[in-house]
Amino acid sequence: MKGKSIFSLFITLVVTVVLVFLCVFGVGKDSKTLSMANIKLGLDLSGGASILYEADKADVTEEEMASAVSLIQGRLDRKGWTEAECSKSGDNRILVEIPGVDDAEQAIAELGQTAQLMFMDMEGNVLLTGSDVADAKKEVADVDGNGVTEPYVSLKFTEEGTQKFAEATKNNIGKQIAIVLDDSIQSAPTVNSEITDGNAMITGNFTPESAEELAALIRAGSLPFNLNVIQMKNVGARLGADALETSLNAGFIGIAIVLLFMIAVYKVSGFAADWALIIYVTLELIALNVFNVTLTLPGIAGIILSIGMAVDANVIIFERLKEELLNGRTLRSAVDSGFKRAFPAIFDGNITTLIAAGVLFWLGTGTVKGFAQTLMIGIVISMFTALVVTRIIIKGLMGVGIVNPKHYGLRIK
CATH class of the missing domain: 3.30.1360.200 (Gyrase A; domain 2)
Known part of the structure; x- marks a missing residue:
């Protein structure tokens, strides 16, 4: 039994190291696929120009809007702005975001108004x-x-x-x-x-x-309408870099405080939760690469919110675990029962949030959609790490001999 637990913890450690390596260095010397450096940044983090077009015709069809988006994206690619994105916004508007461009008016002039x-x-x-x-x-x-x-x-x-x-x-x-x-x-x-x-x-x-x-x-x-510019704005590269640095620093400080708090309050259980949280963060970053998500400031907020939900799920589990221990159950039985009793509350809370995020993604545009994307990805991953990864780690720690209830946050007065 002890050997099996050691093997389980060792495999979890290897997986963690691999995930961290992928996040830091990625795959491929040049492309760095799956790494943090490969995550696309929005204009509010990288700087650039944002242009909002509107069709000058009422009752524009979906097909016409799709054609206009395709046209502008092709122009962006031919101009060498390969990182630029063009997307439909609402029923008759098109949003164009061009990272690394300082002058929105010049970008408009180069893109032109109509196709030839x-x-x-x-x-x-x-x-x-x-x-x-x-x-x-x-x-x-x-x-x-x-x-x-x-x-x-x-x-x-x-x-x-x-x-x-x-x-x-x-x-x-x-x-x-x-x-x-x-x-x-x-x-x-x-x-x-x-x-x-x-x-x-x-x-x-x-x-x-x-x-x-x-x-x-x-x-x-051959579109029968022109696209009029109704909004344009510039975000300086320095401002975007500062926003990214500030957001990352805030995120690191917040995560560090959470990690310390969990260990201080829940001891071994808190250590297991922290380990699972590290795995969660790496999986989140890799998922941003896999799904080609453009990270924005609201997107970072979505990630931080989902981290909070992951920690909240662990707190619910550990409080249920302590209740079972106070009722006289053995540690192993208390762990099984704690996870089982906590599941309905965690599942219901996450599903309702997932539904809300889905509505935001469906109806929202721009940065609202970015927030919803990262939140939905984070919720799914956080449920996996809280309910599966944390349990594997706790079972492994119990198997190697850490079985004193006090080490799992139980305080008997």
Whole structure:
């Protein structure tokens, strides 16, 4: 029994060391995957520009908004702002966040207001523009007639665009017509015959995702509305760094106080809770990497709140444990009963908070969503560490001979 307990504690220690190593150094010399350094920081922590666009048209459809988001994200990528994010905010607004940019007005000027979609021949002459396209969507069919289906993009032109496209294809049989969006060639199919029905297809080595993306970009190029800037703000890099440093210092001090308090009040049980809390923090940081969460100041608040809930769960368990000891149960029986009696209260409390966080994530935007994300992740992990990891550690410590009830916080007057 003692050997089994020692082995259990040893495995838990090894897992803890591995998790800490991953958080500090990550995987890969350059990428540092899963490390703290690999966590994406929001503008309030890293500095940058935030721009809020609004469509100048009422009753914008979901498809149109998705196309606009795809367009702007593509522009951000082509400008080299690979860390920038573009997301829908509300029904008709789009939020663009660009880390590392100090001048929001300059970013707006570089992004521009509307898309420029063109169909060009090999000599660079413009044959059609985005205004001539009525619709574009991803399709899957046997394009080559060889029995193998593949994704492609189907185009539907306007009445005027149909006439232009018929003339363009007639004059360029055997040649390529390039589809250009914002000066970037998206595709350059070869014309096989004159097309007069107003329909066309773009084939190539598409995946379902890339075909959908290209269709979205083409739809975006022919959006019937402009995007107006209604809010822009700059966050200095120094200010963001100061906010991050202050938040981390506050978090470290708070966790240190909690660790000391748990040991002082609950002795061995407190040590087990502290050990589980260290595992919790490492799992939380790794989860932020895995789920690609952008960490913001409200997100840090969500993490700290979930740490408090993890500690609260342990407190409930240990108080139940002490009650069982006072009722005359043996330590082993008291531990089993304490965890069993504490579970309903812990589960109900965490589930209600999880539901509230889910509603915030569903209805919220921006930093509110970031807070909800970290809180939900933290709640799930905290339940695991409090109910499973803490129990494993306490059972292991009991198995190696630490069985005096006083060592588990019991005080008999």
